[in-house]
Amino acid sequence: MHNYPEPSILVAIDCIIFGFDGKDIKLLLIKRNFEPEKGKWSLMGGFLDKEEGLSEGASRILYNLTGLKDIYVEQLETFGCVVRDPVQRTVSVVFFALIQIEDHDTEAVKSHNASWISLECRPRLIFDHEEMVRLAIEHLKYKAALHPIGFELLPERFTIPQLQKLYEAIYNIPIDRRNFSRKLLSTGLLIDTGQKNNNGATKKATLYRLDSIRYKEKFHSFWNFMPDSMKQA
Amino acid sequence: MHNYPEPSILVAIDCIIFGFDGKDIKLLLIKRNFEPEKGKWSLMGGFLDKEEGLSEGASRILYNLTGLKDIYVEQLETFGCVVRDPVQRTVSVVFFALIQIEDHDTEAVKSHNASWISLECRPRLIFDHEEMVRLAIEHLKYKAALHPIGFELLPERFTIPQLQKLYEAIYNIPIDRRNFSRKLLSTGLLIDTGQKNNNGATKKATLYRLDSIRYKEKFHSFWNFMPDSMKQA
DNA sequence: CCAAAAGTGTTAGACATACACCCATGT
DNA sequence: ACATGGGTGTATGTCTAACACTTTTGG
Numbered sequence: 001m002h003n004y005p006e007p008s009i010l011v012a013i014d015c016i017i018f019g020f021d022g023k024d025i026k027l028l029l030i031k032r033n034f035e036p037e038k039g040k041w042s043l044m045g046g047f048l049d050k051e052e053g054l055s056e057g058a059s060r061i062l063y064n065l066t067g068l069k070d071i072y073v074e075q076l077e078t079f080g081c082v083v084r085d086p087v088q089r090t091v092s093v094v095f096f097a098l099i100q101i102e103d104h105d106t107e108a109v110k111s112h113n114a115s116w117i118s119l120e121c122r123p124r125l126i127f128d129h130e131e132m133v134r135l136a137i138e139h140l141k142y143k144a145a146l147h148p149i150g151f152e153l154l155p156e157r158f159t160i161p162q163l164q165k166l167y168e169a170i171y172n173i174p175i176d177r178r179n180f181s182r183k184l185l186s187t188g189l190l191i192d193t194g195q196k197n198n199n200g201a202t203k204k205a206t207l208y209r210l211d212s213i214r215y216k217e218k219f220h221s222f223w224n225f226m227p228d229s230m231k232q233a
Numbered sequence: 234m235h236n237y238p239e240p241s242i243l244v245a246i247d248c249i250i251f252g253f254d255g256k257d258i259k260l261l262l263i264k265r266n267f268e269p270e271k272g273k274w275s276l277m278g279g280f281l282d283k284e285e286g287l288s289e290g291a292s293r294i295l296y297n298l299t300g301l302k303d304i305y306v307e308q309l310e311t312f313g314c315v316v317r318d319p320v321q322r323t324v325s326v327v328f329f330a331l332i333q334i335e336d337h338d339t340e341a342v343k344s345h346n347a348s349w350i351s352l353e354c355r356p357r358l359i360f361d362h363e364e365m366v367r368l369a370i371e372h373l374k375y376k377a378a379l380h381p382i383g384f385e386l387l388p389e390r391f392t393i394p395q396l397q398k399l400y401e402a403i404y405n406i407p408i409d410r411r412n413f414s415r416k417l418l419s420t421g422l423l424i425d426t427g428q429k430n431n432n433g434a435t436k437k438a439t440l441y442r443l444d445s446i447r448y449k450e451k452f453h454s455f456w457n458f459m460p461d462s463m464k465q466a
Numbered sequence: 467c468c469a470a471a472a473g474t475g476t477t478a479g480a481c482a483t484a485c486a487c488c489c490a491t492g493t
Numbered sequence: 494a495c496a497t498g499g500g501t502g503t504a505t506g507t508c509t510a511a512c513a514c515t516t517t518t519g520g
Contacts, residue, residue, distance in 0.1 A: 181501090394472070412511080439472085
């Protein structure tokens with residue numbers, strides 16, 4: 001009973017990669033040019049290497065696809081239904097990544113046949129990847145309400161209206177500009193860079209950057225950017 | 234690259250089981266009477282069966298040890314360090330369970346050489362089980378602040394002071410009786426059973442039970458039982 | 467009758483919301 | 494000049510924290 005059995009189950013990693021283009025939350029998905037399920041859409045994934053840990057594996061896969069290191073990655077959940085992969089019993093550890101969409105290596109993405117797809121128009125995904133994505137979206141909503149992870153989706157220097165648009169995209173609700181701004185500045189996490197952005201068609205907005213030290217200290221403090229009306233959902 | 238490799242990694246399950254005895258939060262741990270690490274303390278675990286999913290596996294292991302079904306179980310995180318098990322590369326999916334300590338099957342627990350150990354006096358655990366427990370405690374604190382999972386650790390009928398002692402044990406802080414009681418009753422989740430408890434040495438407290446229907450509906454609403462002073466930590 | 471624990475009430479302050487208003491910029 | 498979007502101010506109501514007081518029970 002307590003002996004070690006022969007390994008018979010594969011261990012895989014799948015990555016859910018969120019980005020924000022200033023308007024919509026997008027997912028980095030691949031159109032598979034390999035078997036199984038060739039031609040269909042799926043998350044980026046791979047099998048766990050014998051000589052790597054789970055987070056190393058996730059970093060490797062994310063690096064291969066995006067060319068990025070040091071991005072925000074969290075382990076989300078492990079999926080292990082007996083029938084989830086019809087070819088071979090596989091347990092998949094799902095990771096959740098947030099990246100700044102401008103920074104990614106477009107060549108690497110192209111070579112993997114991947115594209116940024118907005119959440120609403122995403123195609124049907126293979127296996128249980130659809131369920132993984134649903135869980136990740138829930139997690140994003142849940143976590144962004146309490147922790148300042150929203151910053152991970154924006155460039156280093158960003159404006160408050162940008163951040164607001166991000167939160168509006170996550171929760172799909174309008175947020176009051178003035179209250180949002182005040183709530184945000186009161187955290188003391190934003191540093192005024194003194195610069196203004198120039199892409200806006202009207203008044204230039206102040207560019208802030210994150211106070212990384214305080215950000216790490218305060219990460220576990222419970223924020224609440226959701227209006228109370230959403231708390232019921 | 235995209236071929237299926239030979240399985241070479243084992244998939245295991247470990248369970249962190251919390252209980253509450255009215256005073257302290259306790260963990261159900263086993264003193265191993267089998268190899269490896271015979272004689273040392275560890276979490277209850279086992280290998281994933283070829284024909285079961287992850288949550289089925291966790292339920293099986295929990296049932297074997299406690300004789301209980303339908304208990305509160307959540308998948309916590311998967312541990313996959315290359316060196317975590319010295320005998321054989323093993324990835325372990327850790328589950329988090331809350332049980333009513335009075336309900337468990339004492340025979341089954343004894344036969345597995347298991348005991349309820351309070352968090353403070355727990356022995357050193359094997360492998361990375363120590364880290365798993367630390368994560369689970371964090372998760373308990375985090376989750377209990379927002380969701381009413383505290384109820385899962387109490388008997389079906391319980392008093393508000395009991396629940397308060399539970400929260401005080403989780404966060405290791407004193408809580409104001411009056412504010413706690415009002416906050417709790419205002420949720421509408423408690424049903425007055427009309428009964429009073431009799432074990433108290435002084436005034437008898439009202440026994441409540443959970444409104445299960447509302448409980449399920451409201452589960453995802455964000456509660457906050459932690460006083461604001463704790464929000465910084 | 468007293469001690470100890472349960473239950474109820476009250477008040478001041480903090481916070482969030484919902485607004486109105488002013489400022490800067492490109493056309 | 495004016496439309497568009499960014500930034501600041503303020504009042505109102507709700508919620509919380511910090512209190513005092515009463516009630517019930519066992520010894």
